[in-house]
Amino acid sequence: xxxxxxxxxxxxxxxxxxxxxxxxxxxxxxxxxxxxxxxxxxxxxxxxxxxxxxxxxxxxxxxxxxxxxxxxxxxxxxxxxxxxxxxxxxxxxxxxxxxxxxxxxxxxxxxxxxxxxxxxxxxxxxxxxxxxxxxxxxxxxxxxxxxxxxxxxxxxxxxxxxxxxxxxxxxxxxxxxxxxxxxxxxxxxxxxxxxxxxxxxxxxxxxxxxxxxxxxxxxxxxxxxxxxxxxxxxxxxxxxxxxxxxxxxxxxxx
Amino acid sequence: xxxxxxxxxxxxxxxxxxxxxxxxxxxxxxxxxxxxxxxxxxxxxxxxxxxxxxxxxxxxxxxxxxxxxxxxxxxxxxxxxxxxxxxxxxxxxxxxxxxxxxxxxxxxxxxxxxxxxxxxxxxxxxxxxxxxxxxxxxxxxxxxxxxxxxxxxxxxxxxxxxxxxxxxxxxxxxxxxxxxxxxxxxxxxxxxxxxxxxxxxxxxxxxxxxxxxxxxxxxxxxxxxxxxxxxxxxxxxxxxxxxxxxxxxxxxxx
Numbered sequence: 120x121x122x123x124x125x126x127x128x129x130x131x132x133x134x135x136x137x138x139x140x141x142x143x144x145x146x147x148x149x150x151x152x153x154x155x156x157x158x159x160x161x162x163x164x165x166x167x168x169x170x171x172x173x174x175x176x177x178x179x180x181x182x183x184x185x186x187x188x189x190x191x192x193x194x195x196x197x198x199x200x201x202x203x204x205x206x207x208x209x210x211x212x213x214x215x216x217x218x219x220x221x222x223x224x225x226x227x228x229x230x231x232x233x234x235x236x237x238x239x240x241x242x243x244x245x246x247x248x249x250x251x252x253x254x255x256x257x258x259x260x261x262x263x264x265x266x267x268x269x270x271x272x273x274x275x276x277x278x279x280x281x282x283x284x285x286x287x288x289x290x291x292x293x294x295x296x297x298x299x300x301x302x303x304x305x306x307x308x309x310x311x312x313x314x315x316x317x318x319x320x321x322x323x324x325x326x327x328x329x330x331x332x333x334x335x336x337x338x339x340x341x342x343x344x345x346x347x348x349x350x351x352x353x354x355x356x357x358x359x360x361x362x363x364x365x366x367x368x369x370x371x372x373x
Numbered sequence: 374x375x376x377x378x379x380x381x382x383x384x385x386x387x388x389x390x391x392x393x394x395x396x397x398x399x400x401x402x403x404x405x406x407x408x409x410x411x412x413x414x415x416x417x418x419x420x421x422x423x424x425x426x427x428x429x430x431x432x433x434x435x436x437x438x439x440x441x442x443x444x445x446x447x448x449x450x451x452x453x454x455x456x457x458x459x460x461x462x463x464x465x466x467x468x469x470x471x472x473x474x475x476x477x478x479x480x481x482x483x484x485x486x487x488x489x490x491x492x493x494x495x496x497x498x499x500x501x502x503x504x505x506x507x508x509x510x511x512x513x514x515x516x517x518x519x520x521x522x523x524x525x526x527x528x529x530x531x532x533x534x535x536x537x538x539x540x541x542x543x544x545x546x547x548x549x550x551x552x553x554x555x556x557x558x559x560x561x562x563x564x565x566x567x568x569x570x571x572x573x574x575x576x577x578x579x580x581x582x583x584x585x586x587x588x589x590x591x592x593x594x595x596x597x598x599x600x601x602x603x604x605x606x607x608x609x610x611x612x613x614x615x616x617x618x619x620x621x622x623x624x625x626x627x
Contacts (some may be wrong), residue, residue: 226511
């Protein structure tokens with residue numbers, strides 16, 4: 120079993136070596152800039168770890184894992200735009216539109232999304248899972264800018280949860296796990312996505328923290344961690360690396 | 374053989390009945406608005422006519438044909454944005470951002486592109502063809518906003534040509550035509566795309582008309598029509614409906 124940091128290196132190397140469409144020309148720079156952003160590659164690592172836990176070869180899941188990261192990058196580039204969240208900085212660097220201008224940022228986001236599908240098309244289940252999750256994520260962003268904060272749980276489930284479920288789902292498809300055996304894994308994915316959101320709110324001091332206060336949100340993080348761990352322990356295979364991912368995520372909030 | 378107007382009705386009915394992702398919620402209105410725009414469905418009709426000419430059942434090609442129209446609609450919505458072409462009207466109606474605001478237009482474009490892949494994923498060749506063509510189209514728009522007018526032919530080949538080639542290509546995949554037999558069809562697609570661009574410039578009094586003058590552009594339209602017809606006559610099947618599409622297109626410029 121590869122450790123989380125080994126899986127992270129594998130996806131970084133794959134993304135570094137990824138051939139983008141030669142048509143892109145000068146637009147490639149903005150696409151690479153957005154993709155390089157220094158993220159922790161949480162979704163592709165989750166995908167690769169799922170594939171290996173489910174008995175597959177994580178090398179086979181690299182295109183799907185990369186596609187998930189490209190979709191995630193696309194969503195950041197478009198969400199940061201002036202008409203949406205209007206963010207000028209992300210992870211200590213100017214956002215894509217702050218660096219390349221709005222027109223290039225829109226087109227670079229479009230290219231990231233399309234490149235994701237170019238990577239995913241070889242496996243119809245992976246591509247279908249990715250498309251459905253991306254539509255959920257876009258709908259979540261729509262709710263967010265239209266005051267969907269009224270139902271935070273639904274908003275989070277769409278905006279962040281769907282792509283986490285797809286990360287596990289794509290990992291399962293890559294390992295050849297049939298649909299009827301996927302349910303316990305997907306239950307775990309829902310809890311992992313929920314934990315990600317709670318931890319994110321704790322780190323940013325917003326969302327749930329504003330609603331429930333820090334203490335109750337921290338309690339919720341603990342409960343969600345326990346539930347995610349319990350889900351994994353119900354799956355009768357070696358899920359040690361996935362357990363480690365849960366613990367790493369929970370530790371970020373401390 | 375179905376006539377062009379029958380194929381147009383078939384794609385209109387398919388698009389009308391198309392189930393979008395239930396997640397979209399309130400964003401569906403902007404997606405439908407963009408898709409309803411009153412276009413002539415040139416790309417899906419070309420796709421369906423190609424499938425039938427190549428011996429396939431156009432019903433089988435409807436998802437691919439619809440996916441082509443969704444990609445086309447996505448490109449119009451994003452190209453019309455203030456940061457790109459900044460167009461407030463298209464075909465006598467407010468553009469998507471003029472009607473729904475910029476944020477919704479960005480998200481509706483993203484949703485159209487993703488829905489296109491949701492339709493296309495069942496056939497890896499179709500989805501792959503669509504992704505590659507879309508990347509070419511995005512690159513063409515990038516060239517256009519960055520003064521790529523220096524090489525108009527390259528710009529047109531990317532910005533409009535690639536999706537026309539994909540329309541024929543997807544039609545061929547849907548008919549089961551193997552890659553090694555597709556070349557003459559793709560040569561025709563290149564000429565059809567070039568004719569579309571010349572006619573468009575004649576109707577809008579821009580592009581080639583500004584470069585060559587009306588008379589020489591009209592001559593070029595005639596030559597391109599003849600070449601497209603000649604390409605079709607070299608393919609040893611009944612291409613009558615495709616010939617009719619060429620003639621309809623050429624007639625628009627008169």
